[in-house]
Amino acid sequence: MKHLSKIAENLLGQPMFGLLSRAQDMEREGKKVIHFELGDPNFDSPDHVLEAAKKALDQKLTHYTNSMGLRELREAVANYAERDLGFKPDLNQVLICPANALIDFTARCAADPGEEIILPGPGFPTYYSVIKYNGFVPVPVRLKEENSFRMNPDDIVEKITDKTRLIIMNTPQNPTGSVMTEEEVFKTAEIAEHSDVYLLSDEVYSKIIYGGKNHFSPSLRDKCKERTIVLGSLSKIYSMSGWRLGFAIGPESFIRKMGLLLETIMSCLPAFTQLGGKAALEGDHSFLGKRIQELNERRNLLIGGLNRIKGLSCVMPEGAFYAFCNIKGTGMDSARYCEELLENSGIAAVSGNCFGSFGEGYARFCYASTEKKEIEEALSKMEDFHKKI
Amino acid sequence: MKHLSKIAENLLGQPMFGLLSRAQDMEREGKKVIHFELGDPNFDSPDHVLEAAKKALDQKLTHYTNSMGLRELREAVANYAERDLGFKPDLNQVLICPANALIDFTARCAADPGEEIILPGPGFPTYYSVIKYNGFVPVPVRLKEENSFRMNPDDIVEKITDKTRLIIMNTPQNPTGSVMTEEEVFKTAEIAEHSDVYLLSDEVYSKIIYGGKNHFSPSLRDKCKERTIVLGSLSKIYSMSGWRLGFAIGPESFIRKMGLLLETIMSCLPAFTQLGGKAALEGDHSFLGKRIQELNERRNLLIGGLNRIKGLSCVMPEGAFYAFCNIKGTGMDSARYCEELLENSGIAAVSGNCFGSFGEGYARFCYASTEKKEIEEALSKMEDFHKKI
Known part of the structure; x- marks a missing residue:
């Protein structure tokens, strides 16, 4: 490859987009993926x-x-x-x-x-x-x-x-x-x-x-x-x-x-x-209340469920739509944990070290685009996954 | 003002946008402006x-x-x-x-x-x-x-x-x-x-x-x-x-x-x-032929007219929708020429030195968004302007 600038050599992009792309490849192969990776609400624009x-x-x-x-x-x-x-x-x-x-x-x-x-x-x-x-x-x-x-x-x-x-x-x-x-x-x-x-x-x-x-x-x-x-x-x-x-x-x-x-x-x-x-x-902002109520229900369901899984613990978040889950009890590093979770259980979460080195030992689960039914399904798959590791 | 980066100090922006903004101010004051500054076709998106x-x-x-x-x-x-x-x-x-x-x-x-x-x-x-x-x-x-x-x-x-x-x-x-x-x-x-x-x-x-x-x-x-x-x-x-x-x-x-x-x-x-x-x-590209014919008519009208004005000469362009007119015969530098043309005659063209120092001595007239009638009006105003200088 020809000479590239220092800027070009130092480009990282956004890791969530790379993960989304991998998850979509799996879906093209016919595998089911539950998406916790991209912070993109599954509500429609008003x-x-x-x-x-x-x-x-x-x-x-x-x-x-x-x-x-x-x-x-x-x-x-x-x-x-x-x-x-x-x-x-x-x-x-x-x-x-x-x-x-x-x-x-x-x-x-x-x-x-x-x-x-x-x-x-x-x-x-x-x-x-x-x-x-x-x-x-x-x-x-x-x-x-x-x-x-x-x-x-x-x-x-x-x-x-x-x-x-x-x-x-x-x-x-x-x-x-x-x-x-x-x-x-x-x-x-x-x-x-x-x-x-x-x-x-x-x-x-x-x-x-x-x-x-x-x-x-x-x-x-x-x-x-x-x-x-x-x-x-x-x-x-x-x-x-x-x-x-x-x-x-x-x-x-x-x-x-x-x-x-x-x-x-x-x-x-x-x-x-x-x-x-x-x-x-x-415009009218009344739609927001309902959406935040829905997000709140997903939050309670997801964080409650994560905390019941052996090896995981998760602080209750007060805003946004992310759960930052401590995975240190699994003995794996964040990248390997997220990779295995995706490959074994079809659950896409972002490795904590994508958020800087202080994120090591954690995984981010975004609940903006996962319905409660999917969260339940994911939690059940994760329980199985955690029994095996 | 607080410390700014070298990048911030070296920002120029795009001069056409600054000129557009000045021309729009004149229009708000009730003055008529004929726009030759921005390379934005006045055709609709298909x-x-x-x-x-x-x-x-x-x-x-x-x-x-x-x-x-x-x-x-x-x-x-x-x-x-x-x-x-x-x-x-x-x-x-x-x-x-x-x-x-x-x-x-x-x-x-x-x-x-x-x-x-x-x-x-x-x-x-x-x-x-x-x-x-x-x-x-x-x-x-x-x-x-x-x-x-x-x-x-x-x-x-x-x-x-x-x-x-x-x-x-x-x-x-x-x-x-x-x-x-x-x-x-x-x-x-x-x-x-x-x-x-x-x-x-x-x-x-x-x-x-x-x-x-x-x-x-x-x-x-x-x-x-x-x-x-x-x-x-x-x-x-x-x-x-x-x-x-x-x-x-x-x-x-x-x-x-x-x-x-x-x-x-x-x-x-x-x-x-x-x-x-x-x-x-x-999609269908048949609309293009008509548009290029219209642009061609504007081109012939504008370049012909510019070449009849004392102090100006303009090479016939073969593509795009710009006339790069030699204004050296006016004795003015490009920036002053364009400023006076705008203030006196309400005609907005871009000073040649906005395109690098080799553009000095020229002015750019874009005919993408000026109707033939407006081009005729502009040429007539320019003739008057050039008689005065």
Whole structure:
């Protein structure tokens, strides 16, 4: 193979997509697979969202748009912030962009190669792959099982050096489902302020919290004017994963730079997907309650069942739709456990080490797209599997 | 403002979008603007494309997809290559991605900062902005007006050093509308082979050629197995600019790396836009003939008119939908000329220096979205403007 750049050599991609592809191969061979791997809700995008996109197509809104995003959608995001985060940002503080790309753009605008980014360990794989391929230095803060996997602000302080450029926090959290307390969230905001570093608050699961708990955002402290960048997404909350729509709210100067990066790489996003997004943010939200109730039932069923299986133990997650299950009792490492579980029982879960080295000893089970009947079937197959090992 | 990365400091964006934004401000103030700035055809996306996307929305195809692109669309691209380029690539040689992003991804997979990329000067601004923000070294090959702006392979040879990693060629060309001859195209492919560097062949205007001339692709030489990366797009040919759909055909190992970069940054593209793209590639192409006839009439009208205006001269472009007009006779530099033309006459054209320093002394007029009546009106306003200067 010809010469490739360092970036090309350091690309990891997203491990869940690789696993999905393997699982789909098994299905093509006629094997049944129960999917716990991809964080993609099996609910439909709301009808009013589909209709808005179809209407835009009928109106032939198929030309280039403003690279910062449609004004109407940015206004909808600003109104969302006023309603849910407690402050109304200026439109110049809002950028429309796939959420995954915003992680890449935020990191690349905040840090140069060799500089440090603090992030949760275990944490969303894109944090790790973005840091690795760009040559940044990952500084994971260990999320402790005994603290229900909530990120402890005191552990962040210890990691800050003069090379720190960005802290990434994530609540509700992927892969553990932990939800930070109000005190933890605002203490993290204070730490970012005192250390004078950017703070990326990944809030893509903000409305998926169980037991009536609240979501807290560190953005209230600086109203995204100084250092906080809120990362939002329509993928999980509105079951719009395939629309590739997210948004950032941040300091105007920083958002402008991220907008230029979007303009350079993607030019802009489709108008008809963005108008679907506007319909989601502004439309009826009553469907959400029912969906979260369904997710809650799946959660209780799955975590209860996992904890009854010999060799497994699982903290009850408070948000998102992931169970991060301790598999150390099996004596296997995470990768081998997940591989054998898939090959032997047709159950696809993600190895904990895909979420950074602090994920070793765990496996992530996503219950966003598995019906309760399938969860029961999976638990029964897992019991059989665990008897054999 | 807080510390920003070097990348953030070096971002340029795409100048056409900035100009569009300024022109739209003028329109909000009630001034009439005739738009020659953005390369966005004012034709509608074909009906069968719109219908395919709407059908996919009705089928709720709104979830994550394979990050390399839908298999059906990659097959459609492979069939396009067999039909139009003369060879059928393997599906693993095909990646679905916005074309603009493919320029960024190709450059970032082929070169490290400090390494050299050969490109046409003047050339598409994204080449220049990608090279600049990533810290690559741009090595422009001057397109000479006396050669009708066709890139001369002999001029490429002179620019190759041991730091060259990539040659970018583009036919039909933006911003000059030049179309390389068969001999020039294959000589360029030979040069890339002998120098052992990657060759990015930007063919996004491949079907927009006037006078019955043919499009030639250097890909026939290595069938995209060794070094050639064909860049295709649905934006211009199918009037689908806002769909953000393009494709690359290249060496399997290189395409895999670009796919990982897409997966890391964007995860994947929407299924319903991709199914629109499939309908475009596989559907009826009879609409194209009429559109190219209309573009041809606009071209003859515009270039004829420009050449009658004192101080201007314009080579007849053979493809794409741009006129690259020599404005040196006005005594103004390109930026000032375009600014005054917009402010005085409400005519938005892009300053030649937005396409690299070899574009100085020229202005680009895009006739993709201006009706003949508007072109006549613009020419008459320009005559008045030129009498005053």
